[in-house]
Amino acid sequence: MDARVDEEPGGGGQTRIQAINREIILQAALEVFSVHGFRGSTLDQIAAKAGLSKPNLLYYFRRKQDIYEAVLRDTLALWLEPLAAIRADGEPIEELRRYITFKLRMSREQPQASRLFANEILAGAPAIGGFLASDLKALVEEKAGVIRGWVTQGRLAPIDPVHLIFAIWATTQHYADFEVQIRAILGDQVDGRGFPEQAAQAVLSIILNGVRPRA
Amino acid sequence: MDARVDEEPGGGGQTRIQAINREIILQAALEVFSVHGFRGSTLDQIAAKAGLSKPNLLYYFRRKQDIYEAVLRDTLALWLEPLAAIRADGEPIEELRRYITFKLRMSREQPQASRLFANEILAGAPAIGGFLASDLKALVEEKAGVIRGWVTQGRLAPIDPVHLIFAIWATTQHYADFEVQIRAILGDQVDGRGFPEQAAQAVLSIILNGVRPRA
DNA sequence: CTGACATTTGACCAATCAGTCAAGTTTCTG
């Protein structure tokens, strides 16, 4: 029969095994969904990667869609964090440098999360369209206001703030989303010690010099 | 029986109907594959969009994979064209401006081609991995050499040429690949008359000022 | 207008898909 409500697999309270297996499933699902997107991924792939049987997967998540949404939800907050951290009372160039550096590090350490979103957006954002149009839009508008203020004060070159945010997203996430292409062009160099710094220096140089106020 | 070799559906010579229907199929396939990727797309979706029956699809292309590769091949050349057009004997900033402008126009006029590649790369480039590591790599290295020359001559700020190319790809293709996200944030503004110019001005301003030599 | 060939399709197939279920096994609690 029904377990105590707060110990249902989908609920808040979890048993030890639930906590472990839900985490295993979400990690496996991230690896699969981030490569093939929702439609292109199968429960069998996820089950195999998680080392669980397919019915067992569906014991923890009733539907494939539920797994997908759980993975997306888990990574959404993580993804917005750095943008939210931009402070209006900071030094503009330093704030942007910190934001870009943060985003580049996330592309390096969580490339699958980046690819998961890329797949979701390419597919038309069926699962997070509402979130984009509400929370993300509000956050971008807020930070665009901050940047616009810096421009008005002459602390940044005149630039459309929203497009600047797009440019930062694009250049930083590119290293995660297009990693295969980058690896095809640069080879094992990508795994070298200096590569992250090299990429960071290039991106920071282009964008920061691109928005630095010109006398 | 076998038709004359040069009139086989897959061959070079085509009947009138073949030419028409192959084009219809490739256009429908582009629309489907660019949204859901190879694995996430179905022949039924393509057939429905093309207004043909599924067996008829397979009369012109023997396998789903063949349709996919044909669409990719058709768009690959188009995609490299602008990079190849960068000239060593041009004015650096003007050459880059032309390249960025070209890429932005392609993102606007051929967003599906951009998304098709994005999906292919995200999936690990199973179909074009070899091409990336050979042709694209060679082309990038050649143009990187050109840019490196400009830097050496002091006509561009010191910047890693390959990462500059990545940054240009990222910022320009972002408008095609993440259109849904951009639309969620900016709304119908995206359809406005001035939007392409606004985006172009922002991207050009950031990148060109980012690489302009500083005294 | 006719015959050869190109084109189209309904019916079908085996494989894979998401999801169900009843019967098992394991784990936890008192």
Next chain:
DNA sequence: CAGAAACTTGACTGATTGGTCAAATGTCAG
């Protein structure tokens, strides 16, 4: 250590998938 609940799974289902095939229809040159 017993009983209850949590967990696991083999076997299954109906739907969808890519792909086949024989038969029917359309096209076009002579």
